[in-house]
Every structure is written in C-alpha cells, then in structure tokens.
Amino acid sequence: MQAPPTAQAAADATATTTGSRDSIEQYPLPPSTVDSRSYTDPAQYRREIEKVFHSAWLRACPASDIANPGDWSVFSELDQSIVIARQDDGSVLAWHNVCQHRGARLVAGESGHCESGRFTCPWHGFIYDLTGKLRFAPMKTAFDPDRIAALRTPPVRAEEYGGFVWLCLSSDTKDLKTYLGDIGTELDWFGLETFDVRYRFDLVLDANWKVVVDAFNETWHVPFTHQATLSEIVQWGKARLRICDPHSWMTIPVKGLTDRHPDDADHRASHITHYLAFPNTIYSNFPTHLQTWTMWPAGPGKTHFVAYGMVGPCPEGISEEKWVRQNDRDWQNFQDVASEDCNIINGWGTVAHSLGQGEYLFNTAEGRLTAFHREIGRRTAAGA
Ligand code: FES
Numbered sequence: 001m002q003a004p005p006t007a008q009a010a011a012d013a014t015a016t017t018t019g020s021r022d023s024i025e026q027y028p029l030p031p032s033t034v035d036s037r038s039y040t041d042p043a044q045y046r047r048e049i050e051k052v053f054h055s056a057w058l059r060a061c062p063a064s065d066i067a068n069p070g071d072w073s074v075f076s077e078l079d080q081s082i083v084i085a086r087q088d089d090g091s092v093l094a095w096h097n098v099c100q101h102r103g104a105r106l107v108a109g110e111s112g113h114c115e116s117g118r119f120t121c122p123w124h125g126f127i128y129d130l131t132g133k134l135r136f137a138p139m140k141t142a143f144d145p146d147r148i149a150a151l152r153t154p155p156v157r158a159e160e161y162g163g164f165v166w167l168c169l170s171s172d173t174k175d176l177k178t179y180l181g182d183i184g185t186e187l188d189w190f191g192l193e194t195f196d197v198r199y200r201f202d203l204v205l206d207a208n209w210k211v212v213v214d215a216f217n218e219t220w221h222v223p224f225t226h227q228a229t230l231s232e233i234v235q236w237g238k239a240r241l242r243i244c245d246p247h248s249w250m251t252i253p254v255k256g257l258t259d260r261h262p263d264d265a266d267h268r269a270s271h272i273t274h275y276l277a278f279p280n281t282i283y284s285n286f287p288t289h290l291q292t293w294t295m296w297p298a299g300p301g302k303t304h305f306v307a308y309g310m311v312g313p314c315p316e317g318i319s320e321e322k323w324v325r326q327n328d329r330d331w332q333n334f335q336d337v338a339s340e341d342c343n344i345i346n347g348w349g350t351v352a353h354s355l356g357q358g359e360y361l362f363n364t365a366e367g368r369l370t371a372f373h374r375e376i377g378r379r380t381a382a383g384a
C-alpha cells in the first residue's frame with residue numbers, strides 16, 4: 001500500500017490496516033494517477049458534457065419548489081434551459097425552454113406559477129401549455145400545416161425521487177431507479193420523501209467540476225483542511241469505501257453516534273453515510289438529516305456548487321424547537337466546513353494552468369477518486 005505523502009496522521013491511520021483483510025475492505029482499489037490536463041483541456045471538458053452529463057440522470061430542483069399544479073422551475077445548467085412543470089394530475093413534465101418558431105427563450109425567470117397553464121412566447125406570440133405542446137400560433141394558416149400541426153418543445157425525461165426532480169437528456173439511459181442501482185437502495189432506507197429541503201446555498205468556484213467532486217470524496221484531508229471543525233468528531237481514518245460503478249460511497253464513524261450503537265447496527269443508523277450519485281451529486285447523511293450538493297460544470301475552470309440541507313421528521317424525545325435549533329446549528333457547521341473546502345478549491349483555480357502541474361497521485365484512501373476518474377475515462381475515451 002502506498003502511504004499518502006507528507007501526511008503523518010493519515011499515514012498512521014492507513015498503516016494500521018496495511019496488509020490485512022480489513023485494508024482491502026476499507027480501501028478496495030490500488031493507488032492510481034491521472035493527468036492534470038484532463039482537468040483543464042477544453043476538448044476533454046466538451047466530451048464530458050456530451051458523454052457523461054448528456055447520458056446521466058441529473059438531480060435538478062427540489063420537488064417542493066413545484067409543489068402545486070402550474071408551478072414551474074427552470075433548470076439552467078450545462079448550457080441548457082429546461083422548464084420543469086407540475087401538471088394538473090400532480091405529475092412532473094420537463095421540456096426544453098425553446099420556442100419552436102425561431103428559437104426564442106420561451107419562459108423567462110427562474111421559477112413561478114402559471115395560473116392559466118399557458119406560456120406565451122414574447123417574440124411572435126406562440127402559446128404553449130404546461131406539457132410544452134403548442135396550443136395557438138398567430139397567423140397559423142401562413143405556416144406549413146405539416147410542420148405546425150403537432151408542434152411542441154422537445155420533452156426531457158423527468159422523474160421524482162428523494163424529494164427532488166431528476167432529469168435525463170438521453171432516451172437510451174434506463175430509468176432512474178435502475179440508474180441509481182445500489183446507491184438508490186442505500187438511499188431508500190432514509191425515506192427521503194418525508195424529509196424537508198429546509199436550507200440551501202450556492203456559489204461559483206474557480207475550479208474544474210472534477211476537482212470539486214474529488215475534494216468531497218475522500219476523508220483524509222479532514223485533519224488538515226478541517227482541523228478546527230471536524231477532525232475531533234469525524235473518525236476519518238476509519239472510513240470504509242465502496243465502489244459500485246459508476247457510483248461510490250463510504251461509511252464514516254462519528255463520535256456521539258457510532259459509539260452509541262452496537263457493532264452490528266445498520267451502518268445508516270450508526271455512521272455518516274456518504275454517497276456519490278454519478279456524476280455530480282453527493283449525499284452526506286445522518287439517519288435523521290443530511291446535507292446534499294451538486295457540482296455543475298460551468299466551463300472548464302468554473303463550477304456551480306449547489307447545496308441543500310434536508311431534515312427528517314422530528315425524532316421522538318426531542319421537542320420541535322430543539323430539533324429546529326439542532327438543525328440550524330448543523331447547517332451552519334456544514335457551511336463552515338464547506339467554506340474550508342472551497343478556499344482550497346479556489347486556490348487550485350489559481351494554479352490550474354501552472355507549468356508545475358503534472359500527474360495527480362491518488363492513494364488507496366482516495367479509491368473513490370480512482371473509480372470516478374476510471375469511469376470518466378471509460379465514457380470519454382475515443383470511440384466510446
Ligand atoms: S420565436 Fe417564439 S413565436 Fe417566434
């Protein structure tokens with residue numbers, strides 16, 4: 001096993017399991033490397049958008065943002081504009097926010113409620129319904145009737161799961177549950193439909209999206225980056241990694257929770273469970289509440305980081321007031337910890353094009369990064 005360079009504390013932690021069966025279970029992949037240019041090359045970036053993002057299920061808005069029929073929200077990532085609209089029967093449909101006459105943006109704004117169930121293009125007045133179908137066109141008889149009869153904005157696949165709407169831009173990808181696989185089975189345990197999306201923040205980072213994903217999928221930076229905030233609580237050296245391509249996850253023991261459970265307790269009840277829903281959504285879960293964030297590529301060197309705090313029903317034995325206070329405090333802690341990560345990540349942006357950039361070294365404790373880059377490599381290889 002290759003020890004992580006320069007980090008004595010981390011080396012100590014990994015050394016304790018070297019050579020044992022435990023070490024294989026804790027760190028299932030050998031060390032690996034990745035060329036730093038894969039983070040900065042514009043052609044690679046375009047391949048990732050096309051080959052990775054255009055075929056994945058992507059988590060969009062909280063379902064509660066469009067709770068009632070007529071509510072809509074516009075997804076504005078990956079150079080796309082997609083209307084997500086709650087239908088009269090309670091279902092959700094999504095469609096490209098592009099007028100099919102001459103390509104104007106159809107729905108302005110980020111979110112709202114459409115009482116009439118009709119959206120009017122601001123350019124020449126085409127009118128569409130909540131499903132994206134054309135309902136009225138001025139000068140209709142002046143158009144080619146074959147072209148205008150069944151006109152609609154192209155639909156986008158949408159599914160609701162875990163309190164969010166998910167989108168998929170490909171018709172070839174299987175349904176969301178199949179796509180999420182083991183990660184979905186893991187997440188089912190929490191009953192996320194009963195959780196509220198109570199907190200949120202977003203910011204733009206000066207870094208490639210994969211740098212940001214990498215930063216949140218290993219624990220051994222904790223004693224350095226999060227010395228004051230996490231290192232005493234999170235038993236980062238005992239994290240156990242699991243790879244379930246294209247996703248991955250890990251369990252992390254935490255003081256005050258893991259020690260209150262027997263060894264054979266369900267890991268989701270006794271640990272922080274941390275999931276990557278490939279390619280860009282992370283869940284960091286306690287049994288009763290969680291933080292979850294998505295990293296959207298916004299150019300080779302920019303990432304839109306969108307985070308939410310979700311809170312489950314108030315546990316027995318705690319007053320509602322205390323539960324709110326506790327969750328407010330946890331969300332504040334999460335923001336403090338995330339800003340420690342984001343400071344480092346933004347620093348990466350200032351050296352991204354340095355001639356000193358070479359190959360990145362992933363150690364065994366960074367096995368989830370190895371799996372992630374292996375998957376990206378597979379999907380973006382020539383001919384893939
Ligand atoms: S572009 Fe929408 S009506 Fe002309």
Ligand SMILES: [Fe+2]
Binds near residue numbers: 215216221226
């Ligand atoms: Fe961190």
